[in-house]
Amino acid sequence: MTAISVSCGEWFVCSSDKKLIAVHTKQAREPFIFDCSTAEKKPKNTEADSQSDGSEDTGNDKILALAVSPSGNLAALTDDSKRLVLFRTESSWQHISTRWVVRRCTSLVFTQTEDVLLVADKSGDVYSFSVVDPQEDGELKLGHLSMLLSMTLTPNDKYVITADRDEKIRVSHLKSPYNIQSFCLGHEEFVSVLVIPSVHPQWLLSGSGDGTVKLWEYESGRKLQSWDLKALRETPSTETEQENKKRYAVSRIACSPDGGHVAVQCERLPIVQFFRIDQSSEERLVVCSRVTLPHSPLHMTFDPKGRLWVLLESREAPLQIYTHAQDCWECDAESSELNQVVDCLKPHWEALQAGAETESCFQHLYKVNFDNMASYMQKKQQRLEQQKTHWGKKRAAAKTTKKNKKNKKPKPVSQAAS
Known part of the structure; x- marks a missing residue:
């Protein structure tokens, strides 16, 4: 898993390898650091042990998923050692609890009411963990026959939407997950990202290993639009045949707080493709500008002001901020917040670099065709x-x-x- 970054109120949070680092963007404060390698060890004979299949009991403490609650007052992470760690973030970061999951997890999401944390794992199951009682064990909610790669909740907490390795997007009722509302089918490879635009709660954006971004009306399962990112890329005429066959897995989709802009990132490709969402026309997803990055991106996130923060694979400039002005996105290199966060991140560059995998983390998910x-x-x-x-x-x-x-x-x- 590569680095993960999120905006948590006035905090910029990133995790890479075994460390979570939270930096305050307004005040000159010491960053909050949580190191999974020195965290609480798993006790013997836990409830998770009795449900586990007994394989891969030991882990390397690498952080696999990170989530922030809708208000930004809570955060959670899960790691390769099967920890599920809950934090309170209101004025300063505070560790609330450490629980243990049955299998390694791939995605976390808080409910809108922030009383439940949903956890998806590699076996295809989704567990529900109480936030009100942070010591309570998880409860199995639903299951897939394939590895889950992404999960999201609708803004009214009515549906839980899950995506798996077998190209399926399933829309299930949260209170009765056995009741499936619809399937969104059309991707030709694993579905890696799911996002619901904040001001268009009836729509769903999905990204896949097939290099496409699709827009859905998820309640009916109807596909509204599809974009092939490879076709949008401006390629030179001298491009080799090998480059033409290169796979572009969508690794991240981020929506601005106002719901009007979408940023799409492909794995290890130094480009961010921007779209504009327009509900008033038939072209609901409109291609806008493209930004070429100076280094390979690790992750990206929008902050409450609608600025895009991009975490880069560079010791000298590990972070950049892009602002929208006059129909294009420009780098804001003079931001005092940027300089403050960068100064806090540089001492932890080794951890960030350790999270930057040289090989594709999606490579093993592609279907293998035998001739x-x-x-x-x-x-x-x-x-x-x-x-x-x-x-x-x-x-x-x-x-x-x-x-x-x-x-x-x-x-x-x-x-x-x-």
């Missing part, structure tokens, strides 16, 4: 040749036997009878 026709034809040819040789030997043996019988002399007639 066994060549192997089949080769084996078939070998069988035909073996059969030909076999029957050739049998015919030769039959001819030899026939020839021997013909050349055999008849026995002389006995004259004893005379």
